[in-house]
Amino acid sequence: MSMEITLSREDIVRLCERVEGAQTRAYAIPKLTDEYPGMTIGDGYAVQLELRRRFLARGHKQVGWKAGLTSKAKMKQMGVDVPSIGFLTDRMARPENAAISTADLVHPRVECEVAFVMKDELKGPGCTAGAVLAATDYVLPAVEIIDSRFSGFKFDLPSVVADNGSSARFVGGGRARYARDLDLRTLGVVLEKNGEIVAMGASAAVLGHPAEAIAMLVNILAELGESLPAGSFVMSGGITEAIAVKPGDSVIARFQELGSVSMRFVE
Amino acid sequence: MNEEQIxxxxxxxxxxxxxxxTIAPLLEQEPDITLADAYRIQLRYIERRVAAGETIVGKKIGVTSKPVQDFLGVFQPDFGQLTSGMVYxxxxxxxxxxxxxxxxxAELAFVLKEDLQGPGVTAMDVIRATDYVVPCFExxxxxxxxxxxxxxxxxxxxxxxxxxxxGKAKGDPRKLDITLAGMVLEKNGELHSTxxxxxxxxxxxxxxxxLANTLGELGIPFKAGEVILSGSQSALVPVADGDELVCTVGGLGSCRVKFSGRSAV
Structure with a gap:
């Protein structure tokens, strides 16, 4: 993965403002590489970090990170061998059983993930799944509401990284568990929308084991000169495909051993 | 269809x-075959295998997933008989x-400790009558x-x-969440599907x-000790000489199988 930055500071700020406008006012924009075809993944992260700087300057609090593009099929499709990452803030969090407004979202989709809460700081490079498990306080089930700001959910890796990995909202819930009490590789998951099963899978769909996705996230952070702080909430990536939701939809994600997470969507 | 056609x-x-x-699809030869006719043909085919020395050891349930039901245009499962010659x-x-x-x-198999006599059988009766469940490949x-x-x-x-x-791993459905247990399928050491x-x-x-209720209507016995393959939880996996498959059911264990030789097609 190239973390090389090719764009000027001026271009990075310009693209950041474009993404920020689309995120805060909920409209779709063309993917950034239409205008900057030479844009690298490093450029994408430079835009994402500028976006984070602006949000934090406005008083948003970072609560953790998310891994995206963590299934082999999805990575192959994108022609990459690493997942993308994005930051999570308190403004994106919604409580379990919440009514979540879609008025400030473009075209939201939901996916089921195993989330980790860290008790120790983790630093790459060379972070392993074993190190992740040793540094984990507990795991819990989560639903991520992703929302690409790009028209038709069509993007490439530099664009989606700049758009903070399509992060929009997230709901953690269910039952907190010690990772050592579970086989995190074989947890079954069922996603229901309005009482109907719409997606299914097991946690190995995420890079063979969700802790592998967290290790890769830590190693990407190392390339960006950062570590994963103790106390971070980290989502490991979708086990199931993402399912579109609209006002009136009720969603419940049921996890083996971890309970369930529910929410509904309103105007 | 008359008995001669069956x-x-x-x-x-x-x-x-x-x-x-292989033979041509039966519906190409006989467009009016009903589902009831089809089960009578199945019975004849199995009777021939039993007459040649095999015994009935259980049942399999098929067409249990929505994608397969949509593909075949049916909205219920089907079943077949397991015979002693099929067992590995x-x-x-x-x-x-x-x-x-x-x-x-990759599937979950049930072994019964009590007879299940339909109609009127519920999922609760199934758990009660189950001796154990095991991961399996059909x-x-x-x-x-x-x-x-x-x-x-x-x-x-x-x-x-x-x-x-x-597989050798036996589980008690009172201790295992058979509904939410994950299924992880690996082929030659690589993740295939979940x-x-x-x-x-x-x-x-x-x-x-x-199955218990359907067999009850047809008057086919469903006895303690029978093996029931409950339906696929994975994608269909093509297999060839040298392949090894492992399926793992979360909270239960694995079933591992190797293949050798060449199939007819």
Whole structure:
């Protein structure tokens, strides 16, 4: 993965403002590489970090990170061998059983993930799944509401990284568990929308084991000169495909051993 | 269909199975076959196998997932009979030379400790009557050319059953969440696909209850000790000489199977 930055500071700020406008006012924009075809993944992260700087300057609090593009099929499709990452803030969090407004979202989709809460700081490079498990306080089930700001959910890796990995909202819930009490590789998951099963899978769909996705996230952070702080909430990536939701939809994600997470969507 | 036609097609399927070759879809030869006719043809085919020395050891449930039901245009499962000649133990190598056009599916198998007599059987009765569950592979196979099956073809062909292998890990459905247990399927050491118990009729116990009730209507016994393959929780996996598959059911354990030789097609 190239973390090389090719764009000027001026271009990075310009693209950041474009993404920020689309995120805060909920409209779709063309993917950034239409205008900057030479844009690298490093450029994408430079835009994402500028976006984070602006949000934090406005008083948003970072609560953790998310891994995206963590299934082999999805990575192959994108022609990459690493997942993308994005930051999570308190403004994106919604409580379990919440009514979540879609008025400030473009075209939201939901996916089921195993989330980790860290008790120790983790630093790459060379972070392993074993190190992740040793540094984990507990795991819990989560639903991520992703929302690409790009028209038709069509993007490439530099664009989606700049758009903070399509992060929009997230709901953690269910039952907190010690990772050592579970086989995190074989947890079954069922996603229901309005009482109907719409997606299914097991946690190995995420890079063979969700802790592998967290290790890769830590190693990407190392390339960006950062570590994963103790106390971070980290989502490991979708086990199931993402399912579109609209006002009136009720969603419940049921996890083996971890309970369930529910929410509904309103105007 | 009259008894003569039923026997004709049952015998044709038996001969195709014995000689490891395929026949044209039955519906192409006989467009008016009903589902009831298809089960009578299946019965004839299985009677021929039993007459040749095999015994009935259980049942398989097929067409349990929504994608397969949508594909076949039916909105209920189907079933076939398991015979003693289909059984492999974990650790055995499956000889593809005995099969025609096999594919593997990862499933949860039930072994009953009590008879289940439908109609009126619920999923709760299934749990009560279950001795244990095990991870398993069913190797489906079709005696119909190129798998060009509609529901009547597969039912007549014993629900496309080939052979099966049960894992050694036994679980108690009172201690295991069979609905939410994950299914992880690996082929030659690489992740192939994942699934979950709910993929089978909302829960594998629902599929077994359906079977008990269907068998009850048909007057076919469903006895303690029988093995029931409850329906696929994975994608269909093509298999070839040298392949090794492992399926793991979350909270239960694994079933491992190797293949050697060449199938007929």
């Amino acid at each position: 026997q004709h097609y049952g015998d044709a399927l038996y001969d195709a199975w014995r000689e490891r070759r 133990q974990e650790g055995d190598v499956i000889d593809l030379g005995t099969l025609i056009q096999p594919k593997a599916e 190797i489906v196979d079709s005696r119909i050319t190129d798998w060009k099956i509609r529901i009547q073809d597969t039912v007549a062909d014993n629900a496309s059953c080939g052979v099966y292998v049960l 699934g979950v118990g709910a993929a089978v009729q909302g829960s594998p116990a629902n599929a077994v209850a359906w």
